Amino acid sequence: xxxxxxxxxxxxxxxxxxxxxxxxxxxxxxxxxxxxxxxxxxxxxxxxxxxxxxxxxxxxxxxxxxxxxxxxxxxxxxxxxxxxxxxxxxxxxxxxxxxxxxxxxxxxxxxxxxxxxxxxxxxxxxxxxxxxx
Amino acid sequence: xxxxxxxxxxxxxxxxxxxxxxxxxxxxxxxxxxxxxxxxxxxxxxxxxxxxxxxxxxxxxxxxxxxxxxxxxxxxxxxxxxxxxxxxxxxxxxxxxxxxxxxxxxxxxxxxxxxxxxxxxxxxxxxxxxxxxxxxxxxxxxxxxxxxxxxxxxxxxxxxxxxxxxxxxxxxxxxxxxxxxxxxxxxxxxxxxxxxxxxxxxxxxxxxxxxxxxxxxxxxxxxxxxxxxxxxxxxxxxxxxxxxxxxxxxxxxxxxxxxxxxxxxxxxxxxxxxxxxxxxxxxxxxxxxxxxxxxxxxxxxxxxxxxxxxxxxxxxxxxxxxxxxxxxxxxxxxxxxxxxxxxxxxxxxxxxxxxxxxxxxxxxxxxxxxxxxxxxxxxxxxxxxxxxxxxxxxxxx
Numbered sequence: 001x002x003x004x005x006x007x008x009x010x011x012x013x014x015x016x017x018x019x020x021x022x023x024x025x026x027x028x029x030x031x032x033x034x035x036x037x038x039x040x041x042x043x044x045x046x047x048x049x050x051x052x053x054x055x056x057x058x059x060x061x062x063x064x065x066x067x068x069x070x071x072x073x074x075x076x077x078x079x080x081x082x083x084x085x086x087x088x089x090x091x092x093x094x095x096x097x098x099x100x101x102x103x104x105x106x107x108x109x110x111x112x113x114x115x116x117x118x119x120x121x122x123x124x125x126x127x128x129x130x131x132x133x
Numbered sequence: 134x135x136x137x138x139x140x141x142x143x144x145x146x147x148x149x150x151x152x153x154x155x156x157x158x159x160x161x162x163x164x165x166x167x168x169x170x171x172x173x174x175x176x177x178x179x180x181x182x183x184x185x186x187x188x189x190x191x192x193x194x195x196x197x198x199x200x201x202x203x204x205x206x207x208x209x210x211x212x213x214x215x216x217x218x219x220x221x222x223x224x225x226x227x228x229x230x231x232x233x234x235x236x237x238x239x240x241x242x243x244x245x246x247x248x249x250x251x252x253x254x255x256x257x258x259x260x261x262x263x264x265x266x267x268x269x270x271x272x273x274x275x276x277x278x279x280x281x282x283x284x285x286x287x288x289x290x291x292x293x294x295x296x297x298x299x300x301x302x303x304x305x306x307x308x309x310x311x312x313x314x315x316x317x318x319x320x321x322x323x324x325x326x327x328x329x330x331x332x333x334x335x336x337x338x339x340x341x342x343x344x345x346x347x348x349x350x351x352x353x354x355x356x357x358x359x360x361x362x363x364x365x366x367x368x369x370x371x372x373x374x375x376x377x378x379x380x381x382x383x384x385x386x387x388x389x390x391x392x393x394x395x396x397x398x399x400x401x402x403x404x405x406x407x408x409x410x411x412x413x414x415x416x417x418x419x420x421x422x423x424x425x426x427x428x429x430x431x432x433x434x435x436x437x438x439x440x441x442x443x444x445x446x447x448x449x450x451x452x453x454x455x456x457x458x459x460x461x462x463x464x465x466x467x468x469x470x471x472x473x474x475x476x477x478x479x480x481x482x483x484x485x486x487x488x489x490x491x492x493x494x495x496x497x498x499x500x501x502x503x504x505x506x507x508x509x510x511x512x513x514x515x516x517x518x519x520x521x522x523x524x525x526x527x528x529x530x
Contacts, residue, residue: 004322006323032269057188
């Protein structure tokens with residue numbers, strides 16, 4: 001059965017409704033608790049196993065030795081010298097990252113921290129290469 | 134009347150995707166159409182050979198934005214088949230849930246696009262606003278709106294809590310209400326009827342002959358659905374109907390998709406209410422034994438086929454993707470013949486094309502540094518020679 005202008009009533013009703021969109025740059029965007037954002041790095045936990053580098057589908061992570069290494073602990077008499085914990089840096093290329101969080105889920109020491117940071121746009125490309133120390 | 138050939142595309146012939154249709158026109162009527170692909174080749178299959186199985190998950194997900202879950206689920210079924218992994222029941226149920234949520238969002242998107250092509254922008258606005266509800270469900274459960282990345286080898290990455298379940302059910306109830314309204318609009322509104330009835334005819338036998346899949350085939354009366362024909366995940370435990378329609382035109386495709394939405398809501402409720410308890414993932418080693426696997430999956434657009442060959446390392450030897458649009462494109466050329474030029478965008482949009490998924494093959498000679506197009510005869514010769522080297526002779530066929 002044909003009814004012309006069947007949607008007319010619905011369209012008129014919508015004139016008196018609130019907008020379905022949110023005015024994002026002017027009001028805060030609502031982020032779901034599960035949302036996958038930027039990955040942060042905790043240098044004190046990293047053991048340099050390179051697991052995150054191996055699973056990253058976008059080749060966005062580099063883990064390398066820090067320029068400054070912590071001093072070796074003072075040797076205790078009669079005991080073998082304790083191994084020195086090396087310090088690692090993380091270079092995260094935000095322009096390559098696809099924000100899948102596979103690295104953070106693979107990390108055995110939870111050195112990669114999941115954040116919900118999403119406002120990462122930048123006019124300078126160099127700023128997208130974050131060096132976490 | 135003299136014939137004239139005009140190109141439709143590659144700039145946005147129907148959807149915002151590049152493909153080219155050469156239409157032979159007699160006046161305003163189309164008397165012949167050829168489809169040209171290859172504007173969007175991204176070399177994904179080759180790239181997949183250089184990545185590990187877990188990295189490929191995120192690559193394969195990007196074959197298509199709208200059916201991202203379909204492609205990964207199909208790929209991961211192959212991986213798990215070769216690895217002989219026992220995926221937990223709860224993980225399979227969550228995958229099926231995502232599959233259905235994805236179907237809902239894809240069909241609502243299509244309904245909006247089709248309404249837009251008809252010049253019925255009011256409906257386009259309402260369907261896309263309602264689609265936000267299901268996208269919010271997906272974001273809440275997985276973390277992202279489009280690339281959910283819920284699959285991992287051996288299971289899924291995130292569990293579903295009781296609050297999430299209640300929230301999804303609430304939103305699905307709202308969508309059910311709205312879909313009832315769209316069924317009414319779709320079958321009664323004279324704008325839609327005038328634009329879709331008897332447009333883009335694809336009779337039953339032609340649909341079979343040209344290998345149409347998904348809603349395009351079902352609208353021609355072909356009851357073909359992988360979920361029923363060869364149930365995967367947990368579809369054999371769910372109660373649903375295969376929707377078919379016998380008008381064989383764009384109107385039939387619209388009705389099939391809208392009624393499939395209703396079936397999907399039914400399935401989502403069944404899955405959520407009977408979610409099995411247990412772990413959500415098992416550990417699978419990084420290296421897979423050598424082997425081959427082929428699997429198919431009912432994506433929102435039709436049957437999606439993946440082939441995977443493993444060679445004993447942590448990287449695949451070959452990944453082959455046959456996206457549903459590839460199967461449906463043959464029918465588009467038929468559907469446009471005899472129709473009007475003004476209907477061409479709607480007919481193309483009616484198969485819900487996704488050209489980025491489809492573009493796979495290009496021949497590039499690195500020595501000469503140029504691309505070549507092979508004709509049918511040359512391809513046939515190459516194929517016969519290739520199999521001859523492997524000891525199979527096809528030359529007499």
